[in-house]
Amino acid sequence: MSYEFIEYPDREMLVIDLANQIAGDLRALLRHEDRVALAVPGGTSPGPVFDDLCAADLDWSRVDVMLSDERWVPEQSERSNTRLLRERLLVERAAQARLLPLYADGQDCDTAVAALGETIKNELPLGVVLLGMGLDMHTASIFPEADRLDEALDPKAPILVPMRAPGAPEPRVTLSAQVLNGALRKHVLIFGADKRAALDGARGLSERDAPINAVLSGAKVHWAA
Numbered sequence: 001m002s003y004e005f006i007e008y009p010d011r012e013m014l015v016i017d018l019a020n021q022i023a024g025d026l027r028a029l030l031r032h033e034d035r036v037a038l039a040v041p042g043g044t045s046p047g048p049v050f051d052d053l054c055a056a057d058l059d060w061s062r063v064d065v066m067l068s069d070e071r072w073v074p075e076q077s078e079r080s081n082t083r084l085l086r087e088r089l090l091v092e093r094a095a096q097a098r099l100l101p102l103y104a105d106g107q108d109c110d111t112a113v114a115a116l117g118e119t120i121k122n123e124l125p126l127g128v129v130l131l132g133m134g135l136d137m138h139t140a141s142i143f144p145e146a147d148r149l150d151e152a153l154d155p156k157a158p159i160l161v162p163m164r165a166p167g168a169p170e171p172r173v174t175l176s177a178q179v180l181n182g183a184l185r186k187h188v189l190i191f192g193a194d195k196r197a198a199l200d201g202a203r204g205l206s207e208r209d210a211p212i213n214a215v216l217s218g219a220k221v222h223w224a225a
């Protein structure tokens with residue numbers, strides 16, 4: 001699998017350039033489509049990119065934003081990826097975008113995935129996907145040793161898969177690898193020497209051992225120490 005690796009002198013330059021590239025991708029796709037879907041990660045890495053991207057000059061009213069994965073916790077929780085989105089991406093100009101939820105309050109994730117997946121069906125293929133990666137080489141919530149890892153990696157996987165994993169403190173839902181991998185533009189955001197070593201270490205491993213490998217083909221990987 002081949003991907004483009006872009007190394008930046010520092011995190012600030014990465015953030016500015018990546019936000020510009022995503023905005024450029026969205027503008028380019030909006031020239032030919034009525035609406036474009038953008039999927040983004042949660043966790044600790046993407047916040048600064050959201051802070052820049054939210055001010056991008058484009059027709060956000062035609063952008064459908066969703067998460068790559070969600071931790072099954074209420075939006076009030078510090079661990080809610082939806083909360084991060086609302087606070088740092090869906091503000092300023094990007095407040096015009098439509099949020100497609102990956103969480104349903106009061107339901108369990110195993111029953112909620114079918115209905116949540118239905119709302120995403122018409123968005124495929126996704127226009128732009130930004131992904132993160134954990135030190136254990138998980139991406140979205142596709143974790144090594146997760147209970148439904150094989151299902152999430154299956155080319156015939158459903159759109160959304162519930163997931164429980166030793167490395168995840170709460171149940172999750174995740175877009176499946178084929179949905180993420182099928183995006184028209186793919187970006188992966190990685191900060192730090194330890195994650196770069198993890199990415200290098202993923203080379204030659206199976207997708208089960210290194211789920212990041214399931215989404216790298218044709219992606220741009222953005223890295224800064």
Ligand SMILES: O=C1O[C@H](COP(=O)(O)O)[C@@H](O)[C@H](O)[C@H]1O
Nearest residue numbers: 041042043044045132133134140
């Ligand atoms: O739990 C998650 O982890 C990954 C990586 O997060 P980071 O904090 O190491 O940047 C993230 O991509 C994923 O969306 C999130 O749910």
